[in-house]
Amino acid sequence: MKLPGHVASRVVDTKLVEERRGQILRAAVKLFSDKGYYTTTISQIAREAGVSTGLIYQYFGDKDDVLLLSLKLVLETYEKEIPPRLEGVKHPVERLCMALWAYCTIVDGLREATVLAYRSTKSLRADRRTLVKQGELRTNRLLQVCLRECIAAGHMRRVNEYLLVYQYVTFCHAWALKHWALRGRFSLGKYVAEGIGLLVEPFLTAKGRAALTAMRSRTADFTRGASQAKPARRARTA
Amino acid sequence: MKLPGHVASRVVDTKLVEERRGQILRAAVKLFSDKGYYTTTISQIAREAGVSTGLIYQYFGDKDDVLLLSLKLVLETYEKEIPPRLEGVKHPVERLCMALWAYCTIVDGLREATVLAYRSTKSLRADRRTLVKQGELRTNRLLQVCLRECIAAGHMRRVNEYLLVYQYVTFCHAWALKHWALRGRFSLGKYVAEGIGLLVEPFLTAKGRAALTAMRSRTADFTRGASQAKPARRARTA
Amino acid sequence: MKLPGHVASRVVDTKLVEERRGQILRAAVKLFSDKGYYTTTISQIAREAGVSTGLIYQYFGDKDDVLLLSLKLVLETYEKEIPPRLEGVKHPVERLCMALWAYCTIVDGLREATVLAYRSTKSLRADRRTLVKQGELRTNRLLQVCLRECIAAGHMRRVNEYLLVYQYVTFCHAWALKHWALRGRFSLGKYVAEGIGLLVEPFLTAKGRAALTAMRSRTADFTRGASQAKPARRARTA
Amino acid sequence: MKLPGHVASRVVDTKLVEERRGQILRAAVKLFSDKGYYTTTISQIAREAGVSTGLIYQYFGDKDDVLLLSLKLVLETYEKEIPPRLEGVKHPVERLCMALWAYCTIVDGLREATVLAYRSTKSLRADRRTLVKQGELRTNRLLQVCLRECIAAGHMRRVNEYLLVYQYVTFCHAWALKHWALRGRFSLGKYVAEGIGLLVEPFLTAKGRAALTAMRSRTADFTRGASQAKPARRARTA
DNA sequence: AATGAATGAGTGTTCATTCAT
DNA sequence: TATGAATGAACACTCATTCAT
Numbered sequence: 001m002k003l004p005g006h007v008a009s010r011v012v013d014t015k016l017v018e019e020r021r022g023q024i025l026r027a028a029v030k031l032f033s034d035k036g037y038y039t040t041t042i043s044q045i046a047r048e049a050g051v052s053t054g055l056i057y058q059y060f061g062d063k064d065d066v067l068l069l070s071l072k073l074v075l076e077t078y079e080k081e082i083p084p085r086l087e088g089v090k091h092p093v094e095r096l097c098m099a100l101w102a103y104c105t106i107v108d109g110l111r112e113a114t115v116l117a118y119r120s121t122k123s124l125r126a127d128r129r130t131l132v133k134q135g136e137l138r139t140n141r142l143l144q145v146c147l148r149e150c151i152a153a154g155h156m157r158r159v160n161e162y163l164l165v166y167q168y169v170t171f172c173h174a175w176a177l178k179h180w181a182l183r184g185r186f187s188l189g190k191y192v193a194e195g196i197g198l199l200v201e202p203f204l205t206a207k208g209r210a211a212l213t214a215m216r217s218r219t220a221d222f223t224r225g226a227s228q229a230k231p232a233r234r235a236r237t238a
Numbered sequence: 239m240k241l242p243g244h245v246a247s248r249v250v251d252t253k254l255v256e257e258r259r260g261q262i263l264r265a266a267v268k269l270f271s272d273k274g275y276y277t278t279t280i281s282q283i284a285r286e287a288g289v290s291t292g293l294i295y296q297y298f299g300d301k302d303d304v305l306l307l308s309l310k311l312v313l314e315t316y317e318k319e320i321p322p323r324l325e326g327v328k329h330p331v332e333r334l335c336m337a338l339w340a341y342c343t344i345v346d347g348l349r350e351a352t353v354l355a356y357r358s359t360k361s362l363r364a365d366r367r368t369l370v371k372q373g374e375l376r377t378n379r380l381l382q383v384c385l386r387e388c389i390a391a392g393h394m395r396r397v398n399e400y401l402l403v404y405q406y407v408t409f410c411h412a413w414a415l416k417h418w419a420l421r422g423r424f425s426l427g428k429y430v431a432e433g434i435g436l437l438v439e440p441f442l443t444a445k446g447r448a449a450l451t452a453m454r455s456r457t458a459d460f461t462r463g464a465s466q467a468k469p470a471r472r473a474r475t476a
Numbered sequence: 477m478k479l480p481g482h483v484a485s486r487v488v489d490t491k492l493v494e495e496r497r498g499q500i501l502r503a504a505v506k507l508f509s510d511k512g513y514y515t516t517t518i519s520q521i522a523r524e525a526g527v528s529t530g531l532i533y534q535y536f537g538d539k540d541d542v543l544l545l546s547l548k549l550v551l552e553t554y555e556k557e558i559p560p561r562l563e564g565v566k567h568p569v570e571r572l573c574m575a576l577w578a579y580c581t582i583v584d585g586l587r588e589a590t591v592l593a594y595r596s597t598k599s600l601r602a603d604r605r606t607l608v609k610q611g612e613l614r615t616n617r618l619l620q621v622c623l624r625e626c627i628a629a630g631h632m633r634r635v636n637e638y639l640l641v642y643q644y645v646t647f648c649h650a651w652a653l654k655h656w657a658l659r660g661r662f663s664l665g666k667y668v669a670e671g672i673g674l675l676v677e678p679f680l681t682a683k684g685r686a687a688l689t690a691m692r693s694r695t696a697d698f699t700r701g702a703s704q705a706k707p708a709r710r711a712r713t714a
Numbered sequence: 715m716k717l718p719g720h721v722a723s724r725v726v727d728t729k730l731v732e733e734r735r736g737q738i739l740r741a742a743v744k745l746f747s748d749k750g751y752y753t754t755t756i757s758q759i760a761r762e763a764g765v766s767t768g769l770i771y772q773y774f775g776d777k778d779d780v781l782l783l784s785l786k787l788v789l790e791t792y793e794k795e796i797p798p799r800l801e802g803v804k805h806p807v808e809r810l811c812m813a814l815w816a817y818c819t820i821v822d823g824l825r826e827a828t829v830l831a832y833r834s835t836k837s838l839r840a841d842r843r844t845l846v847k848q849g850e851l852r853t854n855r856l857l858q859v860c861l862r863e864c865i866a867a868g869h870m871r872r873v874n875e876y877l878l879v880y881q882y883v884t885f886c887h888a889w890a891l892k893h894w895a896l897r898g899r900f901s902l903g904k905y906v907a908e909g910i911g912l913l914v915e916p917f918l919t920a921k922g923r924a925a926l927t928a929m930r931s932r933t934a935d936f937t938r939g940a941s942q943a944k945p946a947r948r949a950r951t952a
Numbered sequence: 953a954a955t956g957a958a959t960g961a962g963t964g965t966t967c968a969t970t971c972a973t
Numbered sequence: 974t975a976t977g978a979a980t981g982a983a984c985a986c987t988c989a990t991t992c993a994t
Contacts, residue, residue: 038276052976119357122274160432170408194398202440290959514752528955595833598750636908646884670874678916766980
């Protein structure tokens with residue numbers, strides 16, 4: 001039974017498959033991000049990746065496969081890069097804020113690729129869109145856990161968790177999607193700081209608010225909205 | 239001087255141009271929404287509109303023109319349908335809530351078309367993207383005015399107006415963009431009611447909160463989140 | 477029976493047919509000459525002639541008809557404009573030289589149209605090409621008669637009449653066909669004068685030579701090749 | 715720097731490019747000659763050449779490129795085939811006559827293609843027409859050299875060299891352009907013989923005339939105009 | 953008689969995909 | 974395994990021609 005997410009390769013050597021696919025997908029993500037799925041040709045991807053067109057068909061069934069794995073690559077980047085950024089952060093409120101900051105940072109590095117996910121998911125064959133959506137849900141869950149812990153620990157009052165998480169998600173994505181409008185008004189740090197002011201702070205209990213204040217007086221720029229420093233562009237997609 | 243937004247027609251009769259373009263654009267919006275810009279062919283649009291392929295080129299310079307005017311049509315729907323829905327509503331808080339409700343309602347009727355705007359704006363020639371963005375900004379301003387009046391009248395505390403407006407916008411758009419995830423959890427009314435709880439209520443002053451409470455006890459379902467009724471699908475695009 | 481050269485008109489009023497066809501053909505000759513038959517569209521001709529596209533089909537069966545009559549118009553110009561230029565010229569040698577001069581003058585005024593005849597005769601339906609060729613032959617005959625009279629009167633020795641006439645014809649046409657190469661070297665007068673030196677003079681008898689000398693000492697610039705004066709461009713095609 | 719005459723190929727293997735282009739151009743010359751540039755479709759060329767339409771675009775940028783190289787191919791045939799025919803011919807008068815004969819022979823083999831050059835040069839983009847004209851000039855120069863040697867060696871009196879060369883050229887081309895009129899009257903040999911009588915003999919000095927007489931009594935049919943034999947049709951275009 | 957909107961067959965061109973080497 | 978030449982279906986766009994008004 002062929003699973004919708006499975007992409008067959010004519011090549012058997014697993015190590016090689018891994019490597020070649022990575023090489024091709026990095027090229028694909030770059031080009032798809034710049035010019036979109038339909039205006040990027042297989043031979044452009046081949047040229048960018050430094051391989052022949054034929055080779056791409058040894059590692060992917062068709063162009064749709066390349067898109068699917070490209071989108072997966074992007075989503076996995078989200079999923080994999082947030083947790084390490086939370087390591088060592090203990091306080092639930094701090095963890096939530098850090099998660100937002102991490103997510104936005106990653107989006108900032110993958111701005112074009114994030115836009116790509118919005119543009120091109122629908123270009124996938126229907127059964128595969130689900131896979132991409134599931135990837136998004138997994139990332140959402142990272143935020144949801146942070147939020148839930150805040151509530152559980154009494155730092156935040158009861159809210160519509162699910163919807164607030166979606167506000168967080170769209171807030172982070174908006175940095176890419178509406179970058180043309182936001183760039184002029186906010187640095188990334190300022191954007192996140194103000195976002196926390198609107199989407200976290202109002203729901204904190206006295207206890208939670210104290211934690212936020214402490215955090216602000218202590219550390220990261222993004223919580224105070226003072227930062228003008230831009231984090232390094234272009235987190236690698238793999 | 240050829241403006242980037244100008245689309246020339248070979249036909250001069252203004253009345254006819256209006257009519258034919260409408261006919262063709264309705265077909266185009268439908269197909270672009272369903273299948274995307276690149277997978278929709280001119281001859282499909284022609285068939286859907288009940289005209290010949292040649293005729294499309296009497297009213298549009300090329301396929302890009304059809305997309306531009308399709309997107310403009312969608313954006314103008316937003317811009318034109320919100321204000322009438324606010325008529326007669328006096329209280330600033332009520333106006334803000336009504337604006338959100340109206341915007342979401344319209345998005346709901348144009349769900350696919352809203353997704354289209356996200357997917358396909360980048361498919362436009364660069365100079366024309368700006369036009370679409372300007373259209374979006376004009377709609378944003380409708381919300382901004384409502385928000386500002388709440389603050390000015392002391393119903394809401396001072397907030398980062400610009401960013402909060404963007405939260406409102408992404409909240410409304412999310413109903414279309416994330417419909418696959420939200421549909422199972424919320425009716426549209428419930429969605430808006432909960433959204434007001436997260437994005438309006440926390441910023442209200444005591445005075446403002448009183449107004450919201452009054453409104454809730456009095457009128458529209460959406461403020462209480464009780465509604466399961468779905469509004470009629472497919473608001474006409476023109 | 478439909479003759480190959482017959483072009484039907486939906487309009488009966490003979491006077492009007494004459495006028496409208498003239499109007500349209502003048503536009504057609506101009507555009508065909510400039511841009512060639514295939515790259516000129518019916519609607520361009522209509523615009524140039526100041527009529528609607530539909531009207532053209534009231535006076536011509538199809539585009540091929542327009543070309544046929546355009547070419548006929550050009551050929552008839554040759555045929556009709558040479559004889560008046562010979563009026564009053566008595567001496568056979570003088571008549572021959574004058575015919576060459578006249579022909580070249582006309583070609584000069586219809587340079588583009590002459591090229592058109594070479595380019596586009598083959599674009600006509602096969603049976604109609606003959607008509608154009610016959611038109612050319614009739615013009616040739618004008619030269620042939622002049623040449624024959626020179627010989628008959630003992631001004632020229634016996635030559636291959638038919639071939640020499642063709643040299644005359646290609647000489648005149650070359651002024652249009654090779655204008656890009658000749659223009660830099662010769663004025664039209666000089667061109668004709670030198671041409672007479674190569675294609676007439678060598679075949680003259682002593683008697684004929686005397687006539688030529690007399691003519692040169694007496695009159696037209698073109699016989700001496702001194703003229704730099706260009707005759708007025710663009711003899712009207714009708 | 716992109717030269718106007720340069721035609722890019724997507725394929726790199728020089729040998730293959732040579733071969734495929736030849737294959738395609740032979741088909742193109744044939745079809746263009748028969749039916750003209752605009753009425754020949756790329757897919758007809760592909761079919762005639764036994765390849766797919768797509769392949770043509772691997773070796774030519776667009777249809778205009780195919781025409782350019784077709785015309786170049788024809789002109790190069792002139793340029794390359796005349797010199798070998800003069801090899802071993804010593805006497806200037808004999809060389810001149812042989813050059814005319816050779817040129818006419820080649821034209822006879824490429825009759826349709828010669829007409830093509832007249833019809834279609836103007837269909838090229840303006841900057842490329844020049845290339846074709848330069849090719850023609852190079853061929854003219856071959857004749858010019860022969861003529862000049864006759865004069866230099868005292869076999870011919872001083873004449874307007876440039877113009878006489880053009881008479882030679884149009885004489886040769888006329889065999890193709892006016893074949894419909896000449897065919898009935900002349901064999902190719904007779905045509906050339908008579909042409910020599912009109913365009914060479916009159917300008918010869920006594921010395922030159924002697925050489926011509928000697929040549930006539932000795933060798934090739936074309937000098938005496940007796941030949942009815944037609945040379946083999948269709949000299950290969952490459 | 954005159955208009956010009958409407959038609960749709962036909963063209964040049966692109967590009968995902970295959971396959972011989 | 975890797976190449977890149979070859980394929981051909983598909984598409985945007987044009988324009989001669991028709992016809993209702």
